[in-house]
Amino acid sequence: xxxxxxxxxxxxxxxxxxxxxxxxxxxxxETRPIPxxxxxxxxxxxxxxMMNLAACETLAAQKLRGIIREKMFKEGLDKEQTYAxxxxxxxxxxxxxxxxxxxxxxxxxxxxxxxxxxxAFIYLGLEKWVGSSLREEExxxxxxxxxxxxxxxxxxxx
Amino acid sequence: MLMAEVGYxxxxxxxxxxxYGIIAFLMAIRTKNQxxxxxxxxxxxxxxxxxxxxxxxxxxxxxxxxxxxKYVYEYTSRDLPGFYRFSAWWAGNSGxxxxxxxxxxxxxxVVAYSRKGKLMAPYASGILLFNSAFFLFVLAFLTNPFxxxxxxxxxxxxxxxxxxxxxxxxxxxxxxxxxxxxxYVGFAIPFAYGMTALITKNAGDEWIRITRRWTIVAWLxxxxxxxxxxxxxxxxxxxxxxxxxxxVENASLLPWLTGTAFLHSVMIQxxxxxxxxxxxxxxxxxxxxxxxxxxxxxxxxxxxxxxxGSNELGRYFLVFTVFMLAVxxxxxxxRSAFLTQGRSFEAFLSKESSFLLNNLVxxxxxxxxxxxxxxPIISEAVQGVKVSVGAPFxxxxxxxxxxxxxxxxxxxxxxxxxxxxxKSLLDNFLVPIVLTAVAILxxxxxxxxxxxxxxxYGIAVFCISTILREIIQGTWVRQRITGESFLKALFILLxxxxxxxxxxxxxxxxxxxxxAITGSHTYNLDLTKTVxxxxxxxIGSYILNYSHLSQRDLGNSRQAVYASLSVYDRHSGRLLGVxxxxxxxxxxxxxxxxxxxxxxxLKEDLYTVLADWQKDGSATFKIxxxxxxxxxxxxxxxxxxGTIFALWPVRGSQSGAHYLRRQDVIEDEVxxxx
Numbered sequence: 152x153x154x155x156x157x158x159x160x161x162x163x164x165x166x167x168x169x170x171x172x173x174x175x176x177x178x179x180x181e182t183r184p185i186p187x188x189x190x191x192x193x194x195x196x197x198x199x200x201m202m203n204l205a206a207c208e209t210l211a212a213q214k215l216r217g218i219i220r221e222k223m224f225k226e227g228l229d230k231e232q233t234y235a236x237x238x239x240x241x242x243x244x245x246x247x248x249x250x251x252x253x254x255x256x257x258x259x260x261x262x263x264x265x266x267x268x269x270x271a272f273i274y275l276g277l278e279k280w281v282g283s284s285l286r287e288e289e290x291x292x293x294x295x296x297x298x299x300x301x302x303x304x305x306x307x308x309x
Numbered sequence: 310m311l312m313a314e315v316g317y318x319x320x321x322x323x324x325x326x327x328x329y330g331i332i333a334f335l336m337a338i339r340t341k342n343q344x345x346x347x348x349x350x351x352x353x354x355x356x357x358x359x360x361x362x363x364x365x366x367x368x369x370x371x372x373x374x375x376x377x378x379k380y381v382y383e384y385t386s387r388d389l390p391g392f393y394r395f396s397a398w399w400a401g402n403s404g405x406x407x408x409x410x411x412x413x414x415x416x417x418x419v420v421a422y423s424r425k426g427k428l429m430a431p432y433a434s435g436i437l438l439f440n441s442a443f444f445l446f447v448l449a450f451l452t453n454p455f456x457x458x459x460x461x462x463x464x465x466x467x468x469x470x471x472x473x474x475x476x477x478x479x480x481x482x483x484x485x486x487x488x489x490x491x492x493y494v495g496f497a498i499p500f501a502y503g504m505t506a507l508i509t510k511n512a513g514d515e516w517i518r519i520t521r522r523w524t525i526v527a528w529l530x531x532x533x534x535x536x537x538x539x540x541x542x543x544x545x546x547x548x549x550x551x552x553x554x555x556x557v558e559n560a561s562l563l564p565w566l567t568g569t570a571f572l573h574s575v576m577i578q579x580x581x582x583x584x585x586x587x588x589x590x591x592x593x594x595x596x597x598x599x600x601x602x603x604x605x606x607x608x609x610x611x612x613x614x615x616x617x618g619s620n621e622l623g624r625y626f627l628v629f630t631v632f633m634l635a636v637x638x639x640x641x642x643x644r645s646a647f648l649t650q651g652r653s654f655e656a657f658l659s660k661e662s663s664f665l666l667n668n669l670v671x672x673x674x675x676x677x678x679x680x681x682x683x684x685p686i687i688s689e690a691v692q693g694v695k696v697s698v699g700a701p702f703x704x705x706x707x708x709x710x711x712x713x714x715x716x717x718x719x720x721x722x723x724x725x726x727x728x729x730x731x732k733s734l735l736d737n738f739l740v741p742i743v744l745t746a747v748a749i750l751x752x753x754x755x756x757x758x759x760x761x762x763x764x765x766y767g768i769a770v771f772c773i774s775t776i777l778r779e780i781i782q783g784t785w786v787r788q789r790i791t792g793e794s795f796l797k798a799l800f801i802l803l804x805x806x807x808x809x810x811x812x813x814x815x816x817x818x819x820x821x822x823x824x825a826i827t828g829s830h831t832y833n834l835d836l837t838k839t840v841x842x843x844x845x846x847x848i849g850s851y852i853l854n855y856s857h858l859s860q861r862d863l864g865n866s867r868q869a870v871y872a873s874l875s876v877y878d879r880h881s882g883r884l885l886g887v888x889x890x891x892x893x894x895x896x897x898x899x900x901x902x903x904x905x906x907x908x909x910x911l912k913e914d915l916y917t918v919l920a921d922w923q924k925d926g927s928a929t930f931k932i933x934x935x936x937x938x939x940x941x942x943x944x945x946x947x948x949x950x951g952t953i954f955a956l957w958p959v960r961g962s963q964s965g966a967h968y969l970r971r972q973d974v975i976e977d978e979v980x981x982x983x
Binding site: 182184185186187191192194196201203205206208209242243244245246247248249250253254255257258259261262265266269270273277280302 | 548665666687692694701705835903
């Protein structure tokens with residue numbers, strides 16, 4: 152039992168002692184942070200965890216970040232070019248949103264089409280229900296006697 | 310050790326009794342045999358009792374740490390605090406299904422023995438019992454919670470247990486699943502009564518009235534489940550956000566969306582005797598989506614941080630989901646002719662039609678989330694390419710629909726029933742529209758220029774002003790009639806129609822959440838920085854000083870590495886506090902868990918994550934400044950308060966044709982006066 156309790160202590164010491172030493176003062180492309188909006192657009196596919204890279208701390212995520220840093224900060228690719236490179240190497244599943252092409256338009260346009268279609272259905276339904284006479288009738292103001300009667304009636308419920 | 314056998318036997322016996330109960334209900338309904346009906350109800354009670362016995366035995370094993378039971382071994386360890394040992398009941402597949410069964414069986418008892426709707430209860434109870442039978446079958450033959458660890462178990466010490474996933478060792482994860490299940494299971498009841506209305510060709514709104522509280526309770530728990538889930542994600546996942554659009558998160562959002570649509574559309578049926586078919590369709594979709602969510606979590610068909618995948622189990626859930634959907638569709642198609650409308654729409658511009666639009670947007674939103682969630686599977690099936698659909702997709706697709714929903718939330722309360730005139734529209738909306746325009750201009754002049762921020766805040770002001778206008782106007786009318794003081798009139802107005810005003814409080818909570826979502830998505834800042842001890846860096850209006858990196862013992866064999874960051878105000882230089890993001894190491898897990906260092910105010914959250922550290926003590930931090938996030942939680946709890954306010958069982962929360970008819974007349978007349 153006690154031995155088991157030592158496990159995290161050993162892990163912590165190991166992590167403290169042997170984690171990579173980074174040169175400070177001179178930030179290199181290898182250490183430069185990746186903007187969050189870039190990470191958020193990528194899925195960690197290397198070890199199959201399939202989490203958003205921004206939320207993933209596995210070794211595979213570190214490797215993927217290394218690739219992104221190389222492309223963006225060493226080779227000077229912009230965000231879209233980096234995404235295109237990742238998609239070419241790992242397939243579209245590396246991107247957090249399906250590229251807007253081909254069959255993927257079903258995902259992008261489906262909700263709009265369904266909602267607009269639903270709206271049209273409701274409009275036609277209402278037209279049928281309401282009928283063609285849509286003249287607005289002015290509500291005549293209550294005469295004082297009716298207003299008094301209404302007040303008296305309302306008091307029963309208040 | 311005999312207890313494990315007793316636990317398993319309880320499940321098998323409950324399965325047999327549930328099958329008996331279903332048959333007994335069918336025969337009792339057919340033959341009108343009261344004795345048989347009583348026997349069927351007895352079977353329901355027995356199933357609930359046996360599921361309680363099985364649950365208690367599993368809890369006993371979990372609390373006592375009997376690692377010869379596979380489930381106990383897989384989800385607990387000797388170092389696990391008692392609080393989490395108990396919560397291990399729902400940490401894994403079989404335990405959580407047992408919890409589901411436990412809740413469902415007792416809900417069924419309440420339905421079966423309820424004095425309301427005695428003619429409908431036997432049918433509804435039979436349908437619910439059929440659900441229980443499915444879960445019992447799964448527990449008995451696919452994922453037995455009392456299965457023993459037999460022989461050599463790879464990679465573990467049987468005397469200690471493999472331990473609970475560190476990410477689940479968080480209070481949010483203790484309450485999130487239970488509340489979500491209470492919501493999921495709760496929606497089975499309006500579904501059962503909806504199907505009963507179709508089976509019995511009951512064209513009235515009896516089933517709606519019987520299940521109104523059940524529906525609101527289910528919705529309340531599902532809302533709480535989503536809220537707890539978001540809080541857990543915010544504190545535990547360490548990516549600065551609270552909603553990642555993960556498939557399992559979406560699975561609990563889907564029935565919430567359609568359930569919300571159902572809650573609104575039943576009002577039309579109650580008041581106007583309309584939308585009967587649509588309500589049955591909605592409740593069926595909501596119920597099926599709860600099963601679909603369970604299928605997603607259990608099948609492993611989609612990758613998720615929350616899922617416990619098992620292909621075989623998933624297959625059975627899929628079959629059951631499709632079966633229940635098919636039954637629902639067949640009943641709706643064959644019986645919908647009986648659900649004739651009592652009244653019809655009288656005008657394009659009316660509260661009824663605005664509710665229809667509200668339903669359209671909610672269902673459209675649900676469809677967007679559903680399509681996005683399953684699109685990876687569709688894509689793979691159609692084009693052989695698996696794509697990912699994550700937050701960027703959902704944010705783009707759902708934002709316009711979400712804003713449209715909030716606009717409707719502002720419009721609906723101020724439109725009259727039956728027919729709104731252009732004069733009443735102008736009277737009701739002039740002040741809110743002017744206030745909204747002024748607010749947008751104000752915000753713009755303050756330097757907020759992003760379209761979504763302007764739209765979000767503008768719509769929030771519009772909604773708040775319509776809600777306040779409605780309440781103030783009502784108070785004035787009451788004052789005029791009764792002569793009460795403003796405060797007294799306001800207080801009595803609120804409590805006399807709890808259902809309506811509870812709804813307004815819920816809307817207010819939603820608007821606070823909209824403000825938080827808008828702020829945290831449009832003006833959030835983030836920074837990843839590697840710094841040495843003693844070094845300072847800036848983000849937003851803060852200066853952070855990294856003072857030290859240390860290690861501490863958290864007890865229960867957990868060790869934490871934490872960094873201390875002193876937080877100063879950038880402008881005044883005043884020390885605001887110290888945050889300590891940490892990584893916690895567990896004996897049972899290779900991966901440490903992230904514990905964020907958080908400084909929260911009503912204005913913004915300073916959210917810090919210790920991402921990495923080096924031998925020389927330097928450390929890498931991820932820092933986020935998330936504006937207005939506190940309002941998300943405040944809004945969430947306002948929503949919960951509003952729901953409880955609406956549910957509170959005193960005068961004003963009641964429904965029913967008689968009351969509603971009276972209310973209907975009064976409100977129509979009040980609207981006329983106003």
